[in-house]
Amino acid sequence: MDADWGVEFLQLSLAPILIGTLAAIACALPGNFLLLRRQALIGDAISHVALPGIVVAFLVTGTIAAWPMMVGAAGAAVVAVGLIELIKRLGKVEPGAAMGVVFTTLFAAGVLLLEQSDTSGVHIDVEHALYGNLESLIWFDATGWSSLLDIGALAGLPPQLFRLAIVLAVIVGFMAAFWKELAISTFDPGFAQAVGIRTGAVGFALVVAAAIAAVAAFDAVGSIIVIAMFVCPPATARLMTDRLGRQVAWSVLFATTAAIAGYVFAGYGPLWFGSPYAVSAAGMIATVSGVQLGLACLLGPRRRRTGQAAAPQ
Amino acid sequence: MTTLELFLRALTLQAGYNSALVAVGAGLLGIAGGGAGAFVFLRKRALVSDAVTHATLPGVAIAFIVMVLLGGDGRWLPGLILGSAASAAIGLMGVEWITARTRLGEDAAIGAILSVFFGLGIVLLTVIQTMEGGKQAGLDTFLLGSTAGMLIGEAVLIAAAGAVAVGLVAILRRPMTLVAFDPDYAATLGINVRRTDLAMMGLALVVTVIGLKVVGLILIVALLIIPPVAARFWTERVDRLILIAAGIGGVSGFTGAALSAAARDMPTGPIIVLVAFALFALSLAFSPRRGVLASAIRHRRFQHRVHLRQGLLAMARGEAIYDRLTLRILRRRGLMRGDGVMTRTGRGAAGRAQLDETRWATARRLRADDPVLERYDGLTPIDQVLTPDQVAHLDSLLPKPEAT
Incomplete structure (x- = not known):
């Protein structure tokens, strides 16, 4: 009985939990800096425009292999960022509105392309792009706990797991290497320039890192988790501490717990209510991270703005 | 008949009573969206309306579940609209509350409300799929909008509500203009700034819930954002900005709905958004004052x-x-x-x-x-x-x- 449970867990749940967790952390890490720079909605924009990128990649290559999709999505993200800048500069349009114009239009174009092209034979649709299919990432080769040490069986893990692990390593490396530059240029751009940091390049690198994380996670888990994980864990962490290092650590903790708890609630929660059907894991992970944020807004030790009481009357 | 002929017939309201009604409804919706959006744009809160639109999803799902549990038809549109309005209002209050009470900025509040409400909505949609008869609920048409097979009562409802929203814009335009330009001055004139802001976002919310069925909740925000941004290229005066934005919105809604009725595989919401974007691109290129x-x-x-x-x-x-x-x-x-x-x-x-x-x-x-x-x-x-x-x-x- 126990062994059966173990095999079922390894086959059906281990890979989604790991992938969900990796995706959540990969998005939450750059999310910390985006939040502090008031650019939290970049994740929102990137995940909207990934759809046309993926559809174009499919139309060009004719396959739904992962790498062309990711290149397509990343390309669309670059196009979107460029278009937003263009509209901002040429039309002197406020940034929020420029962003709104670009991502709704690109998303609409993606949907239209999808409807117009013959994609009936392949698994590519709007719903998939929105909430991924975490539940389908299963590990058939697992036969028991010993499979965790079996190279052959491990090779049968869903490829998204390895891609996300690589992307996460790249992002951790980027943040570790440029921690000082990121921190200084986030908190005091003027000082950063004075000490010779190229703040423009740092900001651009951050957006690129965010785009890589978003695209890799998007492929595995859909855009809802991506948007939620860019914003919610860092925002929750921001309400817990005043120190950057601790904020990042808290955000990783919140991202991990949201991913695991969300998956468990989605898969097993309905059973507790007597329903045999699971609900959307992606949606549930976003919901759990929202509950975390809600609690932090009510109870977080650093939830209030500082410095207002001291301001001159 | 060619697509072009079909399109022209739809444009001239000769493609049948139903699609004429839908086109008129989408046009009124666009007018209301452009008008309300003009104020949202001037107040620099374009992306708040994005949070509001995504926040409608759990309300739609809960309304469906409640109506089915009460033994009714879960797809009854007025009920779904009421539910969506309630949850969008909660989402809007959530954004305001997070921004006012915590140290988090408005962008973080928007992103959080948007993703969490949408995620919750998706969870509820999967719950509905497991319910009896839930498979045919067709609630996913609320994501991207669909006018195919729309009931005549629904089209009438949308057209009427669109007309009401246009009327509301006309009534509220003075206080909203004052608040958008100079909140302090507006306050000295005795205008309640907070309440006017709420009315403005409430108007955006009305447009959103009317537009759910036609444009879908992911893209409806485009009808609030794109027309005013495009209109801004043509004028420096706020009264004209509202009129031009409403005009651009109306043309987008009407033409988009007609195009979508005329051709196959042309989903209504995306077409309307793309028409609006085309008008924006034309404004960006050819406006005599600010154009490229x-x-x-x-x-x-x-x-x-x-x-x-x-x-x-x-x-x-x-x-x-x-x-x-x-x-x-x-x-x-x-x-x-x-x-x-x-x-x-x-x-x-x-x-x-x-x-x-x-x-x-x-x-x-x-x-x-x-x-x-x-x-x-x-x-x-x-x-x-x-x-x-x-x-x-x-x-x-x-x-x-x-x-x-």
Whole structure:
């Protein structure tokens, strides 16, 4: 009985939990800096425009292999960022509105392309792009706990797991290497320039890192988790501490717990209510991270703005 | 019939009573969206409406579940709209509450509300799919909108609600304009700024919930954002901005719905958004004030004036000219011959440019602190700045040209 449970867990749940967790952390890490720079909605924009990128990649290559999709999505993200800048500069349009114009239009174009092209034979649709299919990432080769040490069986893990692990390593490396530059240029751009940091390049690198994380996670888990994980864990962490290092650590903790708890609630929660059907894991992970944020807004030790009481009357 | 004929029939409301009603409804929706969006845009809260639109999803799902549990038809549109309005209102209050009560910025609040409410909505949609009859709920049409197979009652409801929203924009336009431009001044006039802001977002919310069925909740925000941004290119006046935004929204809604009715595989929501974007792109390119083309022409004219002037001054001083553009301009105007020698008109123009430059230099030396003379830019002739008798007086002070 126990062994059966173990095999079922390894086959059906281990890979989604790991992938969900990796995706959540990969998005939450750059999310910390985006939040502090008031650019939290970049994740929102990137995940909207990934759809046309993926559809174009499919139309060009004719396959739904992962790498062309990711290149397509990343390309669309670059196009979107460029278009937003263009509209901002040429039309002197406020940034929020420029962003709104670009991502709704690109998303609409993606949907239209999808409807117009013959994609009936392949698994590519709007719903998939929105909430991924975490539940389908299963590990058939697992036969028991010993499979965790079996190279052959491990090779049968869903490829998204390895891609996300690589992307996460790249992002951790980027943040570790440029921690000082990121921190200084986030908190005091003027000082950063004075000490010779190229703040423009740092900001651009951050957006690129965010785009890589978003695209890799998007492929595995859909855009809802991506948007939620860019914003919610860092925002929750921001309400817990005043120190950057601790904020990042808290955000990783919140991202991990949201991913695991969300998956468990989605898969097993309905059973507790007597329903045999699971609900959307992606949606549930976003919901759990929202509950975390809600609690932090009510109870977080650093939830209030500082410095207002001291301001001159 | 070709697609074009079908499209023209739909445009002229001859493609059947139902699609005519849908097109009119989408047009009214667009007018209301553009009008309400104009204020949201001026108040710089475009992306708050994005959070509000995504926050409708859990309300739609809960309304469906409640209606089914009460033994009714879960797809009854007024019920779904009420549910969506309730949850969108909660989402809006959530954004305001997070921004006001915590240290988090508005962008974080928007992102959090948007993703969490949408995620919760998706969870509830999967719950509905497991319910009896839930498979045919068709609630996913609320994501991207669909007018195919719309009931006539629903189309009437959308058209009527769109008309009401247009009326609300007309009634509320004065206080909303004041608050959008100068909240402090509006407060001294006795306008409740907070309540006006709420009314403005409430109006955006009304447009959202009406538009759910036609445009879908992911894209409805485009009807609030794109028309005012496009309209901003055409005017500097707020009353015209509202009218133009409403017009652009209305044209987008009407044309988009007609196009979508005429052709296969043309989902209504995305088509409406793309029509709106096309109008935006046209405005960006061709607006006479702020458009790309107009500013390119302005830039080119300015460049020509600078090169012409500098070329003439160089000729007057007998300096050689190497700049290609300068040479081309001088030759094209018949001021210089192909071999680089001044023509008769060229000599006259060069003399006048030199005289003007000398007048400027003398005037600026004599009256260094005269603000009028700060308009010197090396291009404006001095007789456009000073009166003829001032110029004559100035000429009497000029260093006398040496006799030849």
